[in-house]
Amino acid sequence: MWLDSVAGLGRGVLTALERLGRAHLLLLAILLGVGEVLRRPRLLWEQIYNIGVLSLLIVGVSGLFVGMVLGLQGYYVLSQFGAEQSLGVMVAASLVRELGPVVTALLVAGRAGSALTAEIGLMKATEQLSGLEMMAVDPVRRILTPRFLGGLVAMPMLAAIFSAVGVLGGYFVGVGLLGIDDGAYWSQMRAKIDFEEDVVNGVVKSLVFGVFVTWIALFQGHDTVPTSEGVSRSTTRSVVHSALVVLGLDFVLTALMFGD
Amino acid sequence: MGKRRNVELMVGTFMALGLIALFFLAMHVSNLSLVTGGEGYLLNARFANVGSLKVRSPVTMAGVRIGRVESVRFDKATYEAVVSMRIDAEIDSIPEDTFANIFTSGLLGEQYIGLEPGGSPDYLRDGEEIANTQSALVLEQMIGQFLFKKAGESG
Structure with missing residues (x-):
């Protein structure tokens, strides 16, 4: 009886490891196709359009509101210490270091990652991927690699736009609404935010998130059970796994970059 | 052809926006000045x-x-x-x-x-x-x- 439960545990671990192995093999296959895609950049433009341009609206609007809320809340805390002048530092540091990369990655996972999984999953369910293979076209290189690279390029751009719009949102609330000095907002920000320490690390973070979000989305689509139920499950899993991985990785990256 | 051109235009605008945002973060938000490093x-x-x-x-x-x-x-x-x-x-x-x-x-x-x-x-x-x-x-x-x-x- 108890042997059964031990065997069940073993089976679970083996399935998970097998899945992880397939995911890495897929990543390898995707990376092997990079050269080919770079020779046909049109494939890449289309995916940057799908992942980047179409996510621009939600990322911009979210950035604006996150920045404005940071302005309001930051003012509330900082004014208790008479340090409202530092509002710019607070808004910019939290956006550039954390919220920009993380919230953008979560939004992209929801907006573009789910679409990628559903698209690839449906291609598999309707045997379009096998069809390509029949025509001697490698579906991984033709379909998956451009999407992977598109996500990789779009993510840091979107995160930078998110942070920049957020800083402006904080400016509208702080300077326009709450009456903080215009010069203090920018000069304190500039004095305290370091280019390498803060901005570059933020970009590195969003690059890493870009790799993982698109990788998970593509793998879930490629590995789906080819039924309508399977595709719907994969899409859910794609968003949930991406969100968990992004939040977990963010802790690790923050500890590595800023925790000394 | 028109649709393809539109996609290219939009992607170009998107990349330009992203680069402008990065430039803004570098020059206006952080203290990057182009005359640093081993000077002085x-x-x-x-x-x-x-x-x-x-x-x-x-x-x-x-x-x-x-x-x-x-x-x-x-x-x-x-x-x-x-x-x-x-x-x-x-x-x-x-x-x-x-x-x-x-x-x-x-x-x-x-x-x-x-x-x-x-x-x-x-x-x-x-x-x-x-x-x-x-x-x-x-x-x-x-x-x-x-x-x-x-x-x-x-x-």
Whole structure:
């Protein structure tokens, strides 16, 4: 009886490891196709359009509101210490270091990652991927690699736009609404935010998130059970796994970059 | 053809927006200035106590930033802190008898080095040491001295 439960545990671990192995093999296959895609950049433009341009609206609007809320809340805390002048530092540091990369990655996972999984999953369910293979076209290189690279390029751009719009949102609330000095907002920000320490690390973070979000989305689509139920499950899993991985990785990256 | 051109246009706009945002973050939000790095020359100064002076803290003269702290080390022979500062190359006329103080900006602000020029006709060169220094004021020490003095007056 108890042997059964031990065997069940073993089976679970083996399935998970097998899945992880397939995911890495897929990543390898995707990376092997990079050269080919770079020779046909049109494939890449289309995916940057799908992942980047179409996510621009939600990322911009979210950035604006996150920045404005940071302005309001930051003012509330900082004014208790008479340090409202530092509002710019607070808004910019939290956006550039954390919220920009993380919230953008979560939004992209929801907006573009789910679409990628559903698209690839449906291609598999309707045997379009096998069809390509029949025509001697490698579906991984033709379909998956451009999407992977598109996500990789779009993510840091979107995160930078998110942070920049957020800083402006904080400016509208702080300077326009709450009456903080215009010069203090920018000069304190500039004095305290370091280019390498803060901005570059933020970009590195969003690059890493870009790799993982698109990788998970593509793998879930490629590995789906080819039924309508399977595709719907994969899409859910794609968003949930991406969100968990992004939040977990963010802790690790923050500890590595800023925790000394 | 028209649709393809539209996609290219949109992607181009998107990439331009992203780069503008990055540029904005670099130039307006952070302290990146294009004339940094190995420019300028090094001056050293010894302090009995540097307080919370850090690498990249500003070095100012007459309130204007003319350089940054490059490193803060501890000299185990003299039990002093050795601070080396990188001074901008165009500020090449700092007199030899210049006084280096560690100040605090505001009551709880960060610490920086303030240089007060002396009257010597000789200027400091790369790698030379500022002889006249005053340590950071540590708030606890000041309060302690104040209380001690008050107690002495009333007794």
